[in-house]
Amino acid sequence: MRARYGVPLGVAAASAAGLVYAAGFEVRSFRLRRVTVPVLPAGMRPLRVLQVSDIHMVGGQRKKQRWLRSLAGLRPDFVINTGDNLSDPEGVPEVLDALGPLMEFPGAYVFGSNDYYGPRLRNPARYLLERMSGSHGLNGNPPAVNVLHNPWEDLRDGFDGAGWLNLTNTRGTLKIEGMSLELTGLDDPHIKRDRYQRVAGGPSDAADFSMGVVHAPYLRVLDAFTADAYPLVLAGHTHGGQLCIPFYGALVTNCDLDADRVKGLSTHTAEDRTSYLHVSAGCGTNRYTPVRFACPPEATLLTLVSGEG
Numbered sequence: 001m002r003a004r005y006g007v008p009l010g011v012a013a014a015s016a017a018g019l020v021y022a023a024g025f026e027v028r029s030f031r032l033r034r035v036t037v038p039v040l041p042a043g044m045r046p047l048r049v050l051q052v053s054d055i056h057m058v059g060g061q062r063k064k065q066r067w068l069r070s071l072a073g074l075r076p077d078f079v080i081n082t083g084d085n086l087s088d089p090e091g092v093p094e095v096l097d098a099l100g101p102l103m104e105f106p107g108a109y110v111f112g113s114n115d116y117y118g119p120r121l122r123n124p125a126r127y128l129l130e131r132m133s134g135s136h137g138l139n140g141n142p143p144a145v146n147v148l149h150n151p152w153e154d155l156r157d158g159f160d161g162a163g164w165l166n167l168t169n170t171r172g173t174l175k176i177e178g179m180s181l182e183l184t185g186l187d188d189p190h191i192k193r194d195r196y197q198r199v200a201g202g203p204s205d206a207a208d209f210s211m212g213v214v215h216a217p218y219l220r221v222l223d224a225f226t227a228d229a230y231p232l233v234l235a236g237h238t239h240g241g242q243l244c245i246p247f248y249g250a251l252v253t254n255c256d257l258d259a260d261r262v263k264g265l266s267t268h269t270a271e272d273r274t275s276y277l278h279v280s281a282g283c284g285t286n287r288y289t290p291v292r293f294a295c296p297p298e299a300t301l302l303t304l305v306s307g308e309g
Contacts (some may be wrong), residue, residue, distance in 0.1 A: 019154035027292045030067040030283060033300040035265050037276050038307040039231040040209055047304040050076035054282025055238030056087035056114060057095045065098040072101035074301055077176055079105050082236035082280060083112030087119050089150050096158040103162035106174045108183050112169050112215035112237060113191045115155060118148030119286045135256050167213050169195040182207035182259040190216040190237065190255065202228035217257045217279055226270040238262045240281025244294035255260050278302060
């Protein structure tokens with residue numbers, strides 16, 4: 001009897017323990033990633049940028065709310081929110097409350113698909129199938145129908161009222177201690193709302209520094225930003241793979257970005273130009289898959305420094 005059932009029972013016990021860890025501990029084990037990026041012009045003082053992404057707020061997530069509020073203690077020069085703030089149509093007040101202390105700092109935002117539409121229950125295996133077929137979001141699938149619409153306008157009004165720049169297919173400028181920072185943003189490529197032609201042309205000569213901002217790091221968007229000579233692009237969306245294999249990494253990215261760049265700092269090359277890319281693993285999950293494994297929830301403090309030398 002032991003020889004016959006010992007291995008299956010052991011596997012079942014290990015799987016159960018892994019699920020308890022993924023759903024009970026790691027998904028609430030919030031981390032701060034610190035990254036230095038050599039992208040500023042020579043002589044420009046370092047800039048500290050806090051990136052928050054993929055909050056996927058659900059009512060009652062008090063620990064996540066407390067952690068987000070605590071990030072204001074970092075006192076960044078500015079904040080970038082790369083979208084997917086909601087996973088609950090009733091979550092707008094809690095998002096705005098959690099981000100309230102951060103909205104005391106200059107900032108900007110783009111939205112992701114989950115800001116516009118409510119979450120749906122999906123078979124996780126579909127992410128693997130989409131990865132193999134190359135069909136992601138609305139890029140290879142029929143348009144979404146019978147979906148729940150989130151009150152994204154209320155979220156927009158809250159961010160705008162705090163003075164954060166709305167970068168929906170447009171450019172904006174932050175003034176920080178006399179420096180002019182140009183931010184060029186796109187709406188979510190995952191649901192084909194990006195309109196790069198509206199912002200094409202590259203950084204402005206009048207800006208001291210320029211960077212790109214988008215929710216989902218699709219290759220067409222990264223190619224466009226890089227070809228236009230933006231030195232840095234910030235994105236989210238991938239959740240870092242969310243369920244990763246220790247010592248191997250992510251299996252999926254939920255877009256056409258390769259898994260080697262699913263989170264953290266990397267580079268992207270297009271038309272003989274190279275840009276830095278930072279993809280946040282985010283600090284939340286879809287409400288129907290509230291688990292993380294080997295991929296803790298995070299925000300990132302990026303220190304931008306001179307690229308001289």
